Amino acid sequence: MYNDFSTSKLFMNISDFLKALVPFTNDELNDILKHFKKETVPKNQILVHQGEVSKTLYFIESGLGRSYYLNQAGKEITQWFFGSGKFMASADSFFQQCPSLYYIEILEDAVIYSITKEKLDELFDTYPKMEKLGRLVTTEMLTKVVNKLNAIQFQTAKERYEYMLAEFPDIAYQVPLGHIASYLGMTQETLSRIRKSNSSK
Amino acid sequence: MYNDFSTSKLFMNISDFLKALVPFTNDELNDILKHFKKETVPKNQILVHQGEVSKTLYFIESGLGRSYYLNQAGKEITQWFFGSGKFMASADSFFQQCPSLYYIEILEDAVIYSITKEKLDELFDTYPKMEKLGRLVTTEMLTKVVNKLNAIQFQTAKERYEYMLAEFPDIAYQVPLGHIASYLGMTQETLSRIRKSNSSK
């Protein structure tokens, strides 16, 4: 799943998040939350490996994650960042149950809630409101990805970095430069030069 | 809405499409279809203008459409192609009810079914199965957009064209070269040269 990490507070409670999107009753909410498992995950841990079929969807209560893949040259290409209050998954693998093209990695010590595909489907079948939730979350993700696509498709390296700063200000100085560069579709050297030219103005 | 146009037959009936995704009863289906309006739209017609808030979602029974925007230089940038059997809309505008960044244009004479946002929301409220449909359609679109993003982000112009040929073979020779070039994030001249070098091999 692909989601924004811009407006993320440092901590976002899962039940507040769910209630904000769909008016679940307390009973519904309690039953739904029972299906999730809370975990603490340290920095640098890999949650999903490239090539494996991922059965798990994560919700990040606090911390930071990313998805990335290795290109032909063996270089890591960051595909997305996931901040607190967002769902995280290898979208293709989780939804289509095919081998994942991506790794999912925790970049900052995180508290996450995880749910398996079976249990999630169960929830979809039990609660129509969950379908709505799924639809809303997916739609929001779609919008974000389309925005990134626009930024990548026809903008200069500098403009892409400005898009990043505008959309995700808090992440820009929080993760290694190389992660951001590959996320924006440029080399680390280029991003370093852009930063320099920006700071000298 | 963003959707694939690769496996599109020349004609795809809307009720077959709906039934294939979610097991609606005939009564449900009839009621749902009542909310759609069937129209015939000639080539070159613009359905949504940049800057306008779009209230309409389209399903293409036959024909071909695209979304595009004008960049700073006033050049048309194709954002997506929509073939038969697919939903078409200016996603941002329709879902968030904000001014559209895109034009939606019919490229080949089309038969379409349209529905307003109000009526669609009504259907979502009446039929939980519609929520499921919405979720499934959106998820599929998300996957497609992510695929395109991957192709665009780190591949050479030539590789991007090969991605296009692989994913959407039938469109590649059906629309003006410039539409495809801008869709792939390159100039028309570059695409023309790629085609030439491919054909001489």
Add this chain to the structure above:
DNA sequence: TTCACTTTTTGACATAGGTCAAAAGAAAGC
């Protein structure tokens, strides 16, 4: 068939950004 218009191809040239290699700076372990 011809004329007007659109789309595609070609050529010459410019440049953003890639590559490779090394130096400088930060962070982590002992």
Add this chain to the structure above:
DNA sequence: GCTTTCTTTTGACCTATGTCAAAAAGTGAA
């Protein structure tokens, strides 16, 4: 505090692809 390792910066050079302009090919109407 010193050493090792990782990250960022800098420099020199190269190439894919963009830009601009003109020719060629294709399409449709009269």
